[in-house]
Amino acid sequence: xxxxxxxxxxxxxxSVRTVSNVVSGFPLVAPQxxxxxxxxxxxxxxRPNAAARHLRGGRSGLIALVIPEIAxxxxxxxxxxxxxxxxxxxxxxLVQQTGGDAHRERELLGGAGGQAxxxxxxxxxxxxxxxxxxxxxxxxxxxxxxxDAGGLLDHVAIDNVAAAREVTTHLIQTGxxxxxxxxxxxxxxxxxxxxxxxxxREALAEAGLPGREVPVARLHRADGAAAMRELIAAGAEVDxxxxxxxxLALGAMHVAVQHGLRVPADLAVAGFDDVEDGRYAxxxxxxxxxxxxxxxxAALDCLDDRSPREPARHIVAHHLEIRASxxxxxx
Amino acid sequence: xxxxxxxxxxxxxxSVRTVSNVVSGFPLVAPQxxxxxxxxxxxxxxRPNAAARHLRGGRSGLIALVIPEIAxxxxxxxxxxxxxxxxxxxxxxLVQQTGGDAHRERELLGGAGGQAxxxxxxxxxxxxxxxxxxxxxxxxxxxxxxxDAGGLLDHVAIDNVAAAREVTTHLIQTGxxxxxxxxxxxxxxxxxxxxxxxxxREALAEAGLPGREVPVARLHRADGAAAMRELIAAGAEVDxxxxxxxxLALGAMHVAVQHGLRVPADLAVAGFDDVEDGRYAxxxxxxxxxxxxxxxxAALDCLDDRSPREPARHIVAHHLEIRASxxxxxx
DNA sequence: AACGTGGCATGCAACGTTGCAAGTGGCGGT
DNA sequence: ACCGCCACTTGCAACGTTGCATGCCACGTT
Numbered sequence: 001x002x003x004x005x006x007x008x009x010x011x012x013x014x015s016v017r018t019v020s021n022v023v024s025g026f027p028l029v030a031p032q033x034x035x036x037x038x039x040x041x042x043x044x045x046x047r048p049n050a051a052a053r054h055l056r057g058g059r060s061g062l063i064a065l066v067i068p069e070i071a072x073x074x075x076x077x078x079x080x081x082x083x084x085x086x087x088x089x090x091x092x093x094l095v096q097q098t099g100g101d102a103h104r105e106r107e108l109l110g111g112a113g114g115q116a117x118x119x120x121x122x123x124x125x126x127x128x129x130x131x132x133x134x135x136x137x138x139x140x141x142x143x144x145x146x147x148d149a150g151g152l153l154d155h156v157a158i159d160n161v162a163a164a165r166e167v168t169t170h171l172i173q174t175g176x177x178x179x180x181x182x183x184x185x186x187x188x189x190x191x192x193x194x195x196x197x198x199x200x201r202e203a204l205a206e207a208g209l210p211g212r213e214v215p216v217a218r219l220h221r222a223d224g225a226a227a228m229r230e231l232i233a234a235g236a237e238v239d240x241x242x243x244x245x246x247x248l249a250l251g252a253m254h255v256a257v258q259h260g261l262r263v264p265a266d267l268a269v270a271g272f273d274d275v276e277d278g279r280y281a282x283x284x285x286x287x288x289x290x291x292x293x294x295x296x297x298a299a300l301d302c303l304d305d306r307s308p309r310e311p312a313r314h315i316v317a318h319h320l321e322i323r324a325s326x327x328x329x330x331x
Numbered sequence: 332x333x334x335x336x337x338x339x340x341x342x343x344x345x346s347v348r349t350v351s352n353v354v355s356g357f358p359l360v361a362p363q364x365x366x367x368x369x370x371x372x373x374x375x376x377x378r379p380n381a382a383a384r385h386l387r388g389g390r391s392g393l394i395a396l397v398i399p400e401i402a403x404x405x406x407x408x409x410x411x412x413x414x415x416x417x418x419x420x421x422x423x424x425l426v427q428q429t430g431g432d433a434h435r436e437r438e439l440l441g442g443a444g445g446q447a448x449x450x451x452x453x454x455x456x457x458x459x460x461x462x463x464x465x466x467x468x469x470x471x472x473x474x475x476x477x478x479d480a481g482g483l484l485d486h487v488a489i490d491n492v493a494a495a496r497e498v499t500t501h502l503i504q505t506g507x508x509x510x511x512x513x514x515x516x517x518x519x520x521x522x523x524x525x526x527x528x529x530x531x532r533e534a535l536a537e538a539g540l541p542g543r544e545v546p547v548a549r550l551h552r553a554d555g556a557a558a559m560r561e562l563i564a565a566g567a568e569v570d571x572x573x574x575x576x577x578x579l580a581l582g583a584m585h586v587a588v589q590h591g592l593r594v595p596a597d598l599a600v601a602g603f604d605d606v607e608d609g610r611y612a613x614x615x616x617x618x619x620x621x622x623x624x625x626x627x628x629a630a631l632d633c634l635d636d637r638s639p640r641e642p643a644r645h646i647v648a649h650h651l652e653i654r655a656s657x658x659x660x661x662x
Numbered sequence: 663a664a665c666g667t668g669g670c671a672t673g674c675a676a677c678g679t680t681g682c683a684a685g686t687g688g689c690g691g692t
Numbered sequence: 693a694c695c696g697c698c699a700c701t702t703g704c705a706a707c708g709t710t711g712c713a714t715g716c717c718a719c720g721t722t
Contacts, residue, residue: 015702050447052678054382055707076407083428092446094425097414115423116381221611254611277608280552280585346672383708386677
């Protein structure tokens with residue numbers, strides 16, 4: 001068995017309480033007692049028992065990240081930043097995948113897999129606002145993305161409307177006139193997709209251009225590929241696609257290139273998320289780059305701040321990362 | 332506060348112990364008592380306290396995944412499978428990043444970030460065999476990859492020598508004669524890289540071809556890109572590169588294409604890991620596809636199996652996934 | 663009627679930690 | 693010499709759960 005406070009106390013000839021005081025840095029311990037206890041602590045390699053501390057103090061040191069899937073590059077990158085930031089604050093990150101299933105999202109929101117966590121960071125996919133109601137003694141929760149929770153919960157997001165408008169406007173400025181949007185989720189209450197669609201429509205309306213919206217089931221490469229095949233099969237004469245994720249964009253670009261289209265000469269492709277894949281794609285992918293570290297920090301700040309307050313909406317910075325996939329149509 | 336066994340017991344007019352018996356499915360409970368207690372359980376929305384169970388039973392329900400970084404696609408995909416498989420077995424996955432730092436790897440091996448876990452799944456990058464010694468009451472640990480632990484620990488890996496030989500042989504069979512290897516780690520005791528290098532050398536030796544080995548700092552896209560720039564700058568006349576990860580390969584392919592090389596006509600590129608990026612790259616990337624689900628299952632099987640036994644070495648299946656990036660040189 | 667049996671229910675203790683309040687001893691001031 | 697204060701130390705209790713041992717009751721058997 002691992003050494004407990006009691007073992008250390010017995011060996012150092014002091015009470016359990018005093019050892020606890022040394023461990024926790026309580027100031028009222030005589031220097032020589034502290035030193036003696038410390039020596040025994042080192043000798044026995046004492047490590048505090050997390051379960052007992054949790055039971056006693058109510059703090060588990062765990063934060064749950066509830067996302068559709070960790071294998072998706074965007075969530076992977078985000079999880080990396082979250083794990084780093086969480087560690088700086090004395091938390092460990094725990095990953096729970098929902099697979100985008102509403103039922104499972106609800107389930108994990110209630111009690112995170114039976115684990116008692118100090119907080120939840122949730123990126124919902126298919127949850128309706130009603131699902132997001134929290135009990136009074138539930139762990140604090142931060143939403144990623146703009147799921148409409150009726151102002152009941154902390155949010156962290158970028159300004160998706162503005163970002164989508166910027167991408168679309170950029171495409172227009174490079175001379176494209178038939179710009180499709182790949183990614184709407186008409187059958188889900190997915191507020192993030194709705195906002196991006198909104199920005200896309202605004203930019204098109206401003207320029208007096210027609211739009212074409214291609215719904216997809218998920219935001220994977222395969223969905224982007226399917227959408228592009230659909231566009232090509234329909235003989236749609238698009239000269240640009242704005243995809244709601246880099247994964248969609250990479251899938252779409254792949255199919256476009258396979259079909260002999262030149263990117264960007266024949267078709268401009270833009271994505272969203274700025275995942276590393278896009279930077280090294282051929283051609284490199286124009287995308288919206290959210291400040292992922294900023295998102296991670298803001299989310300953890302929300303969980304750190306236990307003060308009673310109104311739920312806040314944190315808007316994190318983003319910028320348009322222009323790369324070769326949308327270079328001006330001047331071959 | 333959340334309802335406890337005591338609350339339920341008081342309300343149902345039975346003892347705490349009886350409620351516990353109902354919750355845990357102990358058979359000796361009268362049907363009507365069970366029903367009454369169950370009703371109160373539902374009414375109060377009782378959820379077992381994880382901390383108390385952990386303290387009492389010694390089981391936390393947590394598994395730690397210790398990896399260089401979760402943002403890396405290979406680890407992201409693997410983590411996804413591990414999280415799924417872990418959940419099936421009643422475990423929750425916790426992510427700890429080492430950043431490839433040997434010191435931090437050691438630290439996390441000892442006590443995983445202060446969390447008491449039921450097991451560790453570790454993918455070491457820079458650890459020496461000596462670092463891997465475990466105390467008698469440490470949590471069970473499984474190594475991913477072929478870190479040489481002197482047979483002291485459970486391993487899960489694919490046959491890296493064979494896989495590297497297959498890739499190299501495949502490149503030779505498509506007519507390539509100047510095949511570089513990108514990825515060796517000469518300054519680290521990274522057994523996985525060593526095995527792949529071994530397989531590469533074997534295949535070349537068998538064919539009587541010369542080799543060229545390009546060491547890299549890490550396995551990222553940027554490292555692959557740097558390696559390719561180096562090869563080009565040195566005027567090396569290579570007609571194929573075998574990269575020790577898909578990330579390296581994608582970085583290398585990116586630079587090659589930027590420099591006007593045609594892939595695969597001028598240069599064949601092969602990777603390792605079969606991450607999704609490679610499948611949708613332009614051109615799609617030939618790679619070694621390890622059975623990632625198999626790796627996840629084998630790792631968790633090791634942790635599940637608490638029986639005293641000799642450390643085992645599990646070799647998981649792999650296959651060569653041939654795609655356009657290494658198509659025969661017949662333009 | 664006494665006894666044994668088996669089904670069911672319960673009280674106690676312990677897991678390792680920390681908040682609380684009380685205890686101890688020495689020292690300086692009156 | 694006595695008191696009070698302060699620095700330091702300590703025992704008790706409790707967090708919520710479950711293993712163990714025991715208690716209780718009804719019923720069937722002798």
